[in-house]
Amino acid sequence: MAGNSSDVLSPKQPPLPSPLRFSKFFQSNMRILITGGAGFIGSHLVDRLMENEKNEVIVADNYFTGSKDNLKKWIGHPRFELIRHDVTEPLTIEVDQIYHLACPASPIFYKYNPVKTIKTNVIGTLNMLGLAKRVGARILLTSTSEVYGDPLVHPQPESYWGNVNPIGVRSCYDEGKRVAETLMFDYHRQHGIEIRVARIFNTYGPRMNIDDGRVVSNFIAQAIRGEPLTVQSPGTQTRSFCYVSDLVDGLIRLMEGSDTGPINLGNPGEFTMLELAETVKELINPDVEIKVVENTPDDPRQRKPIITKAMELLGWEPKVKLRDGLPLMEEDFRLRLGFDKKN
Numbered sequence: 076m077a078g079n080s081s082d083v084l085s086p087k088q089p090p091l092p093s094p095l096r097f098s099k100f101f102q103s104n105m106r107i108l109i110t111g112g113a114g115f116i117g118s119h120l121v122d123r124l125m126e127n128e129k130n131e132v133i134v135a136d137n138y139f140t141g142s143k144d145n146l147k148k149w150i151g152h153p154r155f156e157l158i159r160h161d162v163t164e165p166l167t168i169e170v171d172q173i174y175h176l177a178c179p180a181s182p183i184f185y186k187y188n189p190v191k192t193i194k195t196n197v198i199g200t201l202n203m204l205g206l207a208k209r210v211g212a213r214i215l216l217t218s219t220s221e222v223y224g225d226p227l228v229h230p231q232p233e234s235y236w237g238n239v240n241p242i243g244v245r246s247c248y249d250e251g252k253r254v255a256e257t258l259m260f261d262y263h264r265q266h267g268i269e270i271r272v273a274r275i276f277n278t279y280g281p282r283m284n285i286d287d288g289r290v291v292s293n294f295i296a297q298a299i300r301g302e303p304l305t306v307q308s309p310g311t312q313t314r315s316f317c318y319v320s321d322l323v324d325g326l327i328r329l330m331e332g333s334d335t336g337p338i339n340l341g342n343p344g345e346f347t348m349l350e351l352a353e354t355v356k357e358l359i360n361p362d363v364e365i366k367v368v369e370n371t372p373d374d375p376r377q378r379k380p381i382i383t384k385a386m387e388l389l390g391w392e393p394k395v396k397l398r399d400g401l402p403l404m405e406e407d408f409r410l411r412l413g414f415d416k417k418n
């Protein structure tokens with residue numbers, strides 16, 4: 076027999092918070108959860124947070140687009156823990172801060188299983204907000220410039236509400252992130268949770284997946300392999316590219332500051348995809364061809380952040396120019412692809 080009748084009938088008590096939730100007031104350590112910490116941005120964030128000896132870092136990741144490889148230097152470190160966990164399931168741990176990054180970010184991956192992407196954004200964010208509420212943690216969401224959709228206002232300030240297709244192939248991601256932002260602000264207003272929302276614009280750097288599908292990783296891998304650079308038509312669409320170390324610095328300033336956001340984090344330098352291809356060709360392989368190929372639906376035509384809020388409220392602005400960041404990424408890609416630099 077499974078249990079007696081009084082077990083079945085007695086109402087369930089809500090779980091008591093762990094006594095450890097108060098321990099943070101008596102110890103110097105900050106226990107920080109990073110969801111999606113095995114991914115590109117997440118693993119760079121881990122590196123930065125681990126530099127501070129007062130931090131303990133816990134990564135929860137389902138390895139859909141991330142990898143243990145990105146964290147190999149920390150595995151076994153006494154202040155580091157790695158958990159295989161899908162954020163669509165609840166997580167019960169004790170932490171002081173949550174950087175909530177878990178979500179596939181490259182269009183080819185977030186469109187691969189759109190229902191899962193929207194579950195990750197909605198149920199995953201609900202679960203992390205539930206955790207933040209239970210333990211009184213501050214939570215930061217990595218939202219995206221995609222909440223502006225195909226923007227009719229250019230460049231984009233945080234006050235712009237966006238131009239988003241609610242039923243398109245990108246909606247699982249951009250509408251998913253918009254709901255995630257709504258949940259953050261509703262938990263803040265309704266439950267007093269301390270929230271931070273970053274709207275990240277296209278970020279690039281070492282450790283991006285080689286076959287990630289995003290434009291900078293595609294062009295660099297193609298240039299190194301001597302393959303044509305695939306510019307999706309018309310090629311006049313623009314993006315603003317931020318180097319990952321700058322972005323991570325902005326995320327930490329946002330978490331440590333007092334403003335909820337949303338705050339744009341990105342590099343205002345704006346390039347057409349044809350200009351990006353020309354730059355990659357010039358810096359990495361002048362012999363490669365540039366080939367215009369078909370685009371995907373709902374591709375935003377322009378994107379450039381206004382970063383006045385980040386400058387004024389966080390004292391943040393990006394330092395690494397595209398021409399300086401691309402060679403750093405090239406170096407990492409060459410190592411992983413096993414292609415030496417030509418003399």
Ligand SMILES: NC(=O)c1ccc[n+]([C@@H]2O[C@H](COP(=O)([O-])OP(=O)(O)OC[C@H]3O[C@@H](n4cnc5c(N)ncnc54)[C@H](O)[C@@H]3O)[C@@H](O)[C@H]2O)c1
Nearest residue numbers: 111113114115116137139140141161162178180275277278
């Ligand atoms: N890189 C960018 O240009 C950019 C721009 C805007 C916003 N962002 C946001 O920043 C975050 C990180 O992006 P990234 O570029 O590092 O992408 P990434 O794909 O490298 O990293 C995402 C990580 O989340 C993990 N993940 C995915 N679904 C999960 C789930 N259900 N449960 C647990 N883990 C899960 C993946 O395995 C991966 O490690 C994402 O939230 C993304 O939306 C990134």
Ligand SMILES: O=C(O)[C@H]1O[C@H](OP(=O)(O)OP(=O)(O)OC[C@H]2O[C@@H](n3ccc(=O)[nH]c3=O)[C@H](O)[C@@H]2O)[C@H](O)[C@@H](O)[C@@H]1O
Nearest residue numbers: 180182219220221275276277289290293305306307312348
């Ligand atoms: O920064 C953001 O807010 C978002 O940017 C990206 O979206 P997207 O800008 O479309 O990223 P890419 O797939 O890198 O595409 C950028 C541009 O390059 C073009 N592209 C892409 C790949 C390629 O091989 N060639 C090419 O010309 C695309 O058509 C698009 O116009 C991703 O959705 C997320 O990482 C992130 O949330």
